[in-house]
Amino acid sequence: xxxxxxxxxxxxxxxxxxxxxxxxxxxxxxxxxxxxxxxxxxxxxxxxxxxxxxxxxxxxxxxxxxxxxxxxxxxxxxxxxxxxxxxxxxxxxxxxxxxxxxxxxxxxxxxxxxxxxxxxxxxxxxxxxxxxxxxxxxxxxxxxxxxxxxxxxxxxxxxxxxxxxxxxxxxxxxxxxxxxxxxxxxxxxxxxxxxxxxxxxxxxxxxxxxxxxxxxxxxxxxxx
Amino acid sequence: xxxxxxxxxxxxxxxxxxxxxxxxxxxxxxxxxxxxxxxxxxxxxxxxxxxxxxxxxxxxxxxxxxxxxxxxxxxxxxxxxxxxxxxxxxxxxxxxxxxxxxxxxxxxxxxxxxxxxxxxxxxxxxxxxxxxxxxxxxxxxxxxxxxxxxxxxxxxxxxxxxxxxxxxxxxxxxxxxxxxxxxxxxxxxxxxxxxxxxxxxxxxxxxxxxxxxxxxxxxxxxxxxxxxxxxxxxxxxxxxxxxxxxxxxxxxxxxxxxxxxxxxxxxxxxx
Numbered sequence: 001x002x003x004x005x006x007x008x009x010x011x012x013x014x015x016x017x018x019x020x021x022x023x024x025x026x027x028x029x030x031x032x033x034x035x036x037x038x039x040x041x042x043x044x045x046x047x048x049x050x051x052x053x054x055x056x057x058x059x060x061x062x063x064x065x066x067x068x069x070x071x072x073x074x075x076x077x078x079x080x081x082x083x084x085x086x087x088x089x090x091x092x093x094x095x096x097x098x099x100x101x102x103x104x105x106x107x108x109x110x111x112x113x114x115x116x117x118x119x120x121x122x123x124x125x126x127x128x129x130x131x132x133x134x135x136x137x138x139x140x141x142x143x144x145x146x147x148x149x150x151x152x153x154x155x156x157x158x159x160x161x162x163x164x165x166x167x168x169x170x171x172x173x174x175x176x177x178x179x180x181x182x183x184x185x186x187x188x189x190x191x192x193x194x195x196x197x198x199x200x201x202x203x204x205x206x207x208x209x210x211x212x213x214x215x216x217x218x219x220x221x222x223x224x
Numbered sequence: 225x226x227x228x229x230x231x232x233x234x235x236x237x238x239x240x241x242x243x244x245x246x247x248x249x250x251x252x253x254x255x256x257x258x259x260x261x262x263x264x265x266x267x268x269x270x271x272x273x274x275x276x277x278x279x280x281x282x283x284x285x286x287x288x289x290x291x292x293x294x295x296x297x298x299x300x301x302x303x304x305x306x307x308x309x310x311x312x313x314x315x316x317x318x319x320x321x322x323x324x325x326x327x328x329x330x331x332x333x334x335x336x337x338x339x340x341x342x343x344x345x346x347x348x349x350x351x352x353x354x355x356x357x358x359x360x361x362x363x364x365x366x367x368x369x370x371x372x373x374x375x376x377x378x379x380x381x382x383x384x385x386x387x388x389x390x391x392x393x394x395x396x397x398x399x400x401x402x403x404x405x406x407x408x409x410x411x412x413x414x415x416x417x418x419x420x421x422x423x424x425x426x427x428x429x430x431x432x433x434x435x436x437x438x439x440x441x442x443x444x445x446x447x448x449x450x451x452x453x454x455x456x457x458x459x460x461x462x463x464x465x466x467x468x469x470x471x472x473x474x475x476x477x478x479x480x481x482x483x484x485x486x487x488x489x490x491x492x493x494x495x
Contacts, residue, residue: 008432010354014425016399016439017418029412031401033428055350057251210416213383220387 001047007035007069011062013052020210028209043190046075054146063149070159077107078161079188080150081180085143086167092124098167099183100124102139102151107160118186123165141165172214178205260348260355261307263317264363268303268332272365276338277465279372282422284449285442286374287343289457291323292480294469295331295341303340304330306356312347323486339469340364344422353425361429370404371430371437372465374457375423379443383417394444394456399427403436409459413441451484 015034022028034052039045054062070078086098093100100123101115115122125137141148147163154161164183168176185191191204243251264271279294281287302319306328309315313326321327326346333339348356379393396410399419413419419427423439430437440460444453461470 006428006432008428013350013420014353014422014428015418015420016424016427016431018399018413018415020415022415028415029400031399031427031431033431034424058351212416213385217383218385218387220389222389 001038001040001045003030003036004039004046005037006033007037007048007050007066009035009062009065011054011058011065012050013055015052017210020208022209045190046073059146059149063146063153066150067153067157067159071157076160078154078159079184080147080161080163081184082141082144082147082163082165083168083173083176083180084141084147084165086169088142089167090124090126093167097121099179100165100167102163102165104151104155104159104161106158107162110160111162114187120187123163143168174207174211174214181205257309258349258352259308260352260359261317262304262356262359262363263307264304264330265319266301266303267337268330271363273340273363274338275340275364275369276336277370277372278340278342278364279465280342280344280374280426282344282373282375282426284345285376285444285453286457287345288323288449288480288483289374289454290341290343292454292483293458293461293476294466294471295343296471296475299334299471300331300341301334302329303332306344306346306360308346308348308352308356310347310349310352312349315346323483333469348422350421353422356422357425357429361433366433366435369435370465371426371435372460372463373423373426373437373439374442374460375419375439376442376444376453377419378447379445381417382443384414391443394442394446394453396456396459397441397443398438399441400438401427401431401434401436403430403434404438405436406438406464408438408440409463410440449484451480454480 012034017032019028019030020032022030032051035048035050038047038049040047048066084100099121101120102123103112103115123139123141126140127134128136128138139148139152144165147165151161151163153159164180164187166176166180166183264273279290281290305315305317305319307315307317308328315325315327319329321329328342328344328346328348331341331343333341342360376394379388379391382388382391382397384391397413397417398408398410399413400408418424419439419441423441427437427439429435440457442453442456444450444456446453460466
């Protein structure tokens with residue numbers, strides 16, 4: 001995918017670095033900023049990657065800007081990749097797959113059936129007042145950041161949005177990223193599975209060079 | 225239970241709470257108080273400023289480097305000041321500052337008024353950085369502009385295969401925008417290293433608006449004002465932008481010494 005633009009905003013903490021997807025010396029010195037847009041015309045796909053956290057009290061204006069951009073650039077569908085705290089799952093969510101999906105009413109009509117075919121699990125609503133009343137149920141995505149806000153806004157504004165999320169724990173989230181991208185691929189078939197008997201589906205994905213040194217620097221030699 | 229800050233960038237409490245009219249009132253008042261004002265004086269009051277070279281030093285050490293190796297009162301005049309208020313510092317609209325004050329001042333080269341320089345030793349908070357950019361760059365003509373940013377950060381933030389203990393600090397690393405074509409004076413910053421705060425904000429702005437810009441980040445193990453860190457920027461004096469601006473070396477050493485004596489005396493109060 002090629003980089004086609006930036007999401008220039010006052011809502012995100014500024015951050016710069018060199019190309020996170022560098023594959024060789026030549027393309028390693030391309031500057032990257034906190035929110036960038038990539039596109040793949042052959043698949044009619046645009047990706048917005050948000051790389052830094054929100055500035056305090058700025059997440060609401062960010063969501064508004066994001067959704068108005070979605071509308072003005074006439075994106076047919078939006079897929080939001082997200083996560084939720086694994087430690088806040090309820091009893092029901094602890095069982096089975098850690099992957100969940102959500103569809104806005106407008107998208108439900110179009111692809112609801114496909115999700116059933118895939119045997120996917122919809123994100124459960126939880127009791128608003130646990131232990132007191134089990135009838136009032138609300139959508140709760142702890143640790144999901146703006147996921148819930150974007151989803152509820154999209155529902156009321158008639159935007160076709162799907163949320164795909166995984167319950168994650170703190171720590172090395174590289175395996176979670178693979179699981180989530182495979183989940184997405186199962187639905188959209190962005191890349192074809194090279195061989196059906198491949199034991200490790202993640203082998204087809206490339207790890208960006210920026211994922212190195214996740215656990216900090218090398219150890220001081222004097223330690224040994 | 226210690227709750228880890230959300231990596232989605234939003235904490236639960238913040239998300240759950242609806243804003244009441246009273247909260248909104250308080251937030252508005254705070255926003256007003258935290259507004260950034262850029263005041264241009266004298267010949268610079270007329271906008272837009274035509275600028276060919278804009279050199280920004282962020283942090284005390286970078287600002288001191290400019291003071292000792294570039295700036296003097298003969299060739300440069302003060303043309304502007306940034307007034308801001310936040311939890312760490314407040315700057316006023318006066319251009320008479322002490323080296324120990326927190327300030328953000330703009331200078332102009334008298335012999336070539338298109339050369340602008342900014343010393344920013346004050347803390348610009350996250351929510352103020354965007355305003356700083358819009359207001360400073362908003363008053364400049366972007367055509368023909370080239371930006372150089374100097375900044376420092378702790379060596380502990382540097383990610384490398386090696387141990388930071390074996391790294392020889394201070395050292396310089398550079399980041400540049402797509403449009404910057406000149407050679408850089410030091411190695412480029414490797415992934416997965418990133419730069420944050422105001423230097424990142426300035427560089428992002430330049431990248432988005434296609435302005436040639438370069439950031440020289442000095443990784444150092446001393447946070448306060450320190451000669452070794454200041455001198456780490458010296459290789460930049462050979463760069464195309466700064467070469468013609470560097471002043472006499474003997475003069476520089478004198479200013480540098482004076483700088484440190486001033487700051488030492490100031491710090492001694494607490495010993």
